[in-house]
Amino acid sequence: MIRIASRAALAAASTFAIASPALAHMTFETAQSAPGEQFRGVLVLPHGCDGAPTDTIRVTLPQGFVDVSAEAKDGWTLETPGSDGQVSQIVWSGGSVPDDGHETFAFTGTFAADLPETDMVFAVEQMCGEVSLGWEPAVSLGDEPVSHGQDGSDAITVGDLELTGAFTRATLPNAPVGGGYVTITNKGDEADRLVSAQSSFSPDVQIHEMAVVNDVMQMQQLPEGLEIPAGETVTLAPGGLHMMFMNISAPFVEGETVPVTLVFEKAGEVEIELAVQAFGASGMNTSGHEGH
Ligand SMILES: [Cu+2]
Structure with a gap:
């Protein structure tokens, strides 16, 4: 919190x-x-x-x-x-x-x-x-310059949507939740909507935003999904909009991938692989969901 x-x-x-x-x-x-x-x-x-x-x-x-x-x-x-x-x-x-x-x-x-x-x-x-x-x-903090893995150029296209930079972060053993991040660009003339997501790693993948409830910043589910306006790019990233894998069945392991199927209102379904990056210190997977 x-x-x-x-x-x-x-x-x-x-x-x-x-x-x-x-x-x-x-x-x-x-x-x-x-x-x-x-x-x-x-x-x-x-x-x-x-x-x-x-x-x-x-x-x-x-x-x-x-x-x-x-x-x-x-x-x-x-x-x-x-x-x-x-x-x-x-x-x-x-x-x-x-x-x-x-x-x-x-x-x-x-x-x-x-x-x-x-x-x-x-x-x-x-x-x-x-x-x-x-x-x-x-x-x-190492000899290597900052890697920009999440900015990778492998774009996946579904309908008018282009998906790039899909990633997640390794989770600690016994962590109940994991995050999911991707950048979605709508190259069409009409708004689309990310309505749901599914993964073999979780019985319930939710779409979350940050919202203020009683003066406290919290994660909050978007039951209606997430609009992707025409001509805009919407970024799911630590600290902001994200997918939340509830009750994960196995930890996310660095170097592996986590599959997730995104369901869009107009563009339909697309399966993407989230590249699991190192357990980060961004706060999203650690303290961010206490009391959530
Ligand atoms: Cu969340």
């Missing part, structure tokens, strides 16, 4: 993640560090959300990123919610960066010495009034 203090963030958080296609991703200026090292993360805003100015940036920190201090910005409210003296999120709100502005948001922390030499993912929500985008900039 993620507690949020900012009114602006609360108001903006309820609609989510309609990303424009073929635009630059949000990344860190420097994306290389190591276990035990201090790291200054500088997030570079690529653009607004569909032309709208950005008013809130919320960063959910990976576990093992400690001694965090965020850098205040003139004209923005800075909040760092967390528990037990550990900062779990950094929220800059109340400012405005125009669509063509080039603003940076920075913070400093230390990667714990016992972390593996893998990519550490920071889930970032970029909010522009009613619209928001989800990003997943990562920092490599």
Whole structure:
């Protein structure tokens, strides 16, 4: 469960993640560090959300990123919610960066010495009034540069829809749920809808959004499914819209794949394989579903 203090963030958080296609991703200026090292993360805003100015940036920190201090910005409210003296999120709100502005948001922390030499993912929500985008900039703690496995170019086409970057994350033994992520682009003239999903790994694959209930940010099922507007790209990503595999029958193992059949109202059914990436620290598969 993620507690949020900012009114602006609360108001903006309820609609989510309609990303424009073929635009630059949000990344860190420097994306290389190591276990035990201090790291200054500088997030570079690529653009607004569909032309709208950005008013809130919320960063959910990976576990093992400690001694965090965020850098205040003139004209923005800075909040760092967390528990037990550990900062779990950094929220800059109340400012405005125009669509063509080039603003940076920075913070400093230390990667714990016992972390593996893998990519550490920071889930970032970029909010522009009613619209928001989800990003997943990562920092490599090993010799390899950050891998962009989830941006893979193997596109699957069904009807007017193009599906790319299908992935999930390894789950811990006995974890009851797993996430599922994919980018869906509607190249047609009519809206379509992801109405359901099925997998041999779960008796109940749900489609979830982030929503604020009683001032608390929670996952929430979308019983009507998820609209894919004509000409738009909808991204399911950690920290935002996602598939939720309930009561999984076996753990998701890194390097393997998890099959899932997506059912669209117009385009019909398509089976895709979610590539299982390393157990991430993005929070989605760990603390994100407590009390859910
Ligand atoms: Cu969920």
